[in-house]
Amino acid sequence: MSYSITFLGTGGGRVVVFRQLRxxxxxxxxxxxxxxxIDPGPGSLIRILERGFEPKDIDIFILSHRHLDHTADINAVLESATESTKRKKDLLISPSDALLECDSVVLPYLRKGLKKLESIYEGKEISYKNIKIKGLIKHIHRGxxxxxxxxSDERKRFVYVPCGRFxxxxxxxxxxxxxxxxxxxTFVHPVPNIDHLAASDVKKMLLKLKPKKAVITHFSLQMLKSVPEKVAQNLSSETGIPVVAARDGLRVDF
Ligand SMILES: [Zn+2]
Ligand SMILES: [Zn+2]
Structure with a gap:
């Protein structure tokens, strides 16, 4: 059994993602x-193949929210993974506002390629084989x-803190x-009126929640200018928890 996460991309924020600086x-x-x-933003299909993964090996798709930097490539990956809906995939999980009939991020004709669509919300638990996927606290994230x-399973627990204001x-x-x-x-320091976490927020969370390991990702230009590795190093020394700054293609075992 293996437990690992590979960062297909590490960009966040309009400039970095839509100019592909990361x-x-x-x-x-x-x-x-x-x-x-999780969160197949622009270029996901390319990055999956580039890293030597096979789209057809995906069991579950998770969209943390509907914004384009998290969902732009879901249709391309679904088309590939399902061989144009011929081989159904088991499960796609997302908040319900990403799958509205009138405004779905998943194209209606591709839904045939999925056995099940599940919406996620606070407290929702979804079982799949021997693992459990749970919706945690609702974030403040505009739109x-x-x-x-x-x-989680009986051995390990992975927690994803997606975009949102602290x-x-x-x-x-x-x-x-x-x-x-x-x-x-996304940021080193919080930016007023922009609903994204900053490193200073992550520090508070690490001190309280004490994970065994943490990774920061989804970087804005502000963060890139401050050098994410340095920010991660500071977080490690301030909290005593090993914090890694993700790089494109980085794999972390846990
Ligand atoms: Zn967002
Ligand atoms: Zn985002």
Whole structure:
């Protein structure tokens, strides 16, 4: 059994993603023997193939929220993974506002390629084989319902903190002592009126939640200028928790 996460891309924020200063395309999570593609933003299909993964090996698709930097390539990957809907995939999970009939990020004709669409919300639990996928606290993230996500089995617990503005409820709304936490850490310092986490917020969460390991990703230009590796190093020394700055293609075992 292996547990690893590969960062297909690490860009976040309009400039970095839509000028591809860092790749985008989400994360490939291998959890026990289940392959999960999380947040397939622009270029995901290319990055999957480039990293030597096979789209047809994906078991579950997870969209943390409907924004384009997290969903732009879902249709291309679905087309590839399902051989144009001929080989159905088991499960796609997303907040319900990403799958509205009138405004779905998944093209209607491709839904035939999925056995099941599940919406995620606070407290929702979805079982798949021997793993459990759980919706955590609702984030403040303008224009898109967004929830924290926990994936666990009897051995390991992976926690994803997607995009959103920090608020104190997040300190209670996330579980303690996860094996790994991935934080979409767009900024170094919070930017007023932009609903994204900053490294100073991540520090508060690490001190309270004490995961065994943490990764920061989804970087804006502000973060890239401050050098994510340095920011991660500071977080490590301030919290005593090993924090890694993701690079495009980085694989982290946990
Ligand atoms: Zn977003
Ligand atoms: Zn985002």
């Amino acid at each position: 790749h985008s395309g989400g994360m490939w999570l291998t959890f026990s023997d289940v392959n999960i593609l 898109a319902d967004t929830f924290g996500i926990e994936i 608020f104190d409820g997040m300190l209670e709304g996330y579980p303690e002592n996860a094996d790994i936490m991935v934080f979409n850490t």
